[in-house]
Amino acid sequence: MRRIRPLGAALAAVVLLLACGLPAALVAGLVRAGDPPVPQASAAASDDPATVAARRLGERMTAELARQSAALLGGDRTGFLAVAEPVAHPDLRRRYAALRALRVTAWEADATGLPTPVEGRPGEWRLLVEFRYCFVAPGCRTSRVLTGTRWREGDRPRLLAVEPSRSAETGTRPWEVSELAVAVGARTLVATTPALRKELPGLLAQAEAAARIADSYAVDGRAPDRYRIFHAGRDEWQRWYGGGRPKWTGGYAVTVGGGHHEVVLNAEGLVAGGVDDLLRHELTHAASLPERGYPGRDTWWLVEGLAEYAGADGEPIDRYAGLDEVRGLLGGGWDGRLDSLSPADDAPADRVGGSYGISYLAVRHLVDRFGPERLRAFFAAVVHERTPVAEAAERVLGEPWPALHAECVAYVRAVVG
Incomplete structure (x- = not known):
């Protein structure tokens, strides 16, 4: 400094x-990008029905994030927005534009645990997601940021918000x-x-x-x-x-x-x-x-x-x-x-x-x-x-x-x- x-x-x-x-x-x-991802929760014979349902919901959310990642890397803004409700679109449009301007060459999103219900908002869930990214250089060692996301439950869950990371590690990225x-x-x-x-x-x-x-x-x-x-x-x-x-x-x-x-x-x-x-x-x-x-x-x-x-x-x-x-x-x-x-x-x-x-x-x-x-x-x-x-x-x-x-x-x- x-x-x-x-x-x-x-x-x-x-x-x-x-x-x-x-x-x-x-x-x-x-x-540290060389570290292994945070382990996903695995199914166990003793899991209660609520845990099983949360796991299945998390898998559907992760699938939506994978579609969004592919759209970002492919330059498809419509596809990037398609996983989200309109309330999230202004923020997502800005993020999309910034990441494309930075020439994003890798973008991966993985849940770090099971979704949890948002208190006082029936049908809404929060999922902690690790995003891994590269800029300009293809195949670089990815940087990481841990971010909260909010969703509305459904057969195809709908993204409501991506929170600024505010992480203890490095704080909010530009x-x-x-x-x-x-x-x-x-x-x-x-x-x-x-x-x-x-x-x-x-x-x-x-x-x-x-x-x-x-x-x-x-x-x-x-x-x-x-x-x-x-x-x-x-x-x-x-x-x-x-x-x-x-x-x-x-x-x-x-x-x-x-x-x-x-x-x-x-x-x-x-x-x-x-x-x-x-x-x-x-x-x-x-x-x-x-x-x-x-x-x-x-x-x-x-x-x-x-x-x-x-x-x-x-x-x-x-x-x-x-x-x-x-x-x-x-x-x-x-x-x-x-x-x-x-x-x-x-x-x-x-x-x-x-x-x-x-x-x-x-x-x-x-x-x-x-x-x-x-x-x-x-x-x-x-x-x-x-x-x-x-x-x-x-x-x-x-x-x-x-x-x-x-x-x-x-x-x-x-x-x-």
Whole structure:
């Protein structure tokens, strides 16, 4: 995630990403597309008649969802709407248009249990459904979202509503709740609201350039099939993926399963000259982070430092926008340990900028000292393999971590003088 700087200044990088062990405000759940589906309830000899009836109703609902999925992939809007009552059509038309604009290439829907009656509404039922999807790239590992659906009972059940997921894992996806305008390039997909459509061509060009940098930070060379970027207006920023980000946030990346991280940009927080490094930063997260999240706050400096290093894209150190904030943090408020740099949600802007600046300079020193390949191997050991930093330093870099840590801090102090 990146923070918003005052108008006229560059953005300093701040990322809020899924991290195991972080407080609830910072944690997104881990939806892993490689996991098996939630088991369906199976028939048993002891099932009572109500359970048997609910199972048969669920099977009919699932059949309707299969018809709807085929219609979506086939570009048949009439067929997509045909499973639903007219009350659901406005929402379904918007969802259909958004998913088609995103070039959906896989769409599967499976019930995760038996339907349950809706209290106070005879003949209405709720069914929890797992939707699995791909965009643009055929045959990708699917992302997942768990959603409630409501139905009217019948020989052919009729869909009444599809609820926004509001899931604890990642929150509501943009295509669930918003109209979208979309542009697709060779490496990226960029979506925004119709009101911001005019910004799409420029954003796509900038995203494509950023993707070329981010690709080089993919662990084991496994770059995303497409980087998914959502450009949020004011209302969407508060709604997409659960909203509630720290006020200093200019962008973030969130895992959605299947090896995908979706990037969200805060349209109100972008300033001229700050978009390119923001995109390089966030797409590097999408390329480098594991889908299960990183180990915790004590590795935050490495995750953010790598993204900031990619965002800087080789610019001279004296052009880095956060040096004054680094100097301020060194002067007070920091205990000198890299593993304590992660700022609180309500941290002041200068504290945030200083934290990311120190992280950037520490990673830059490690790259200068050991080269980019060994730095990436160190990152993979710590962030992907969850090897303790001290052990990874000995194994990958060949030196004790206390000495390297002291070197990094000394380098930071030397840079800001």
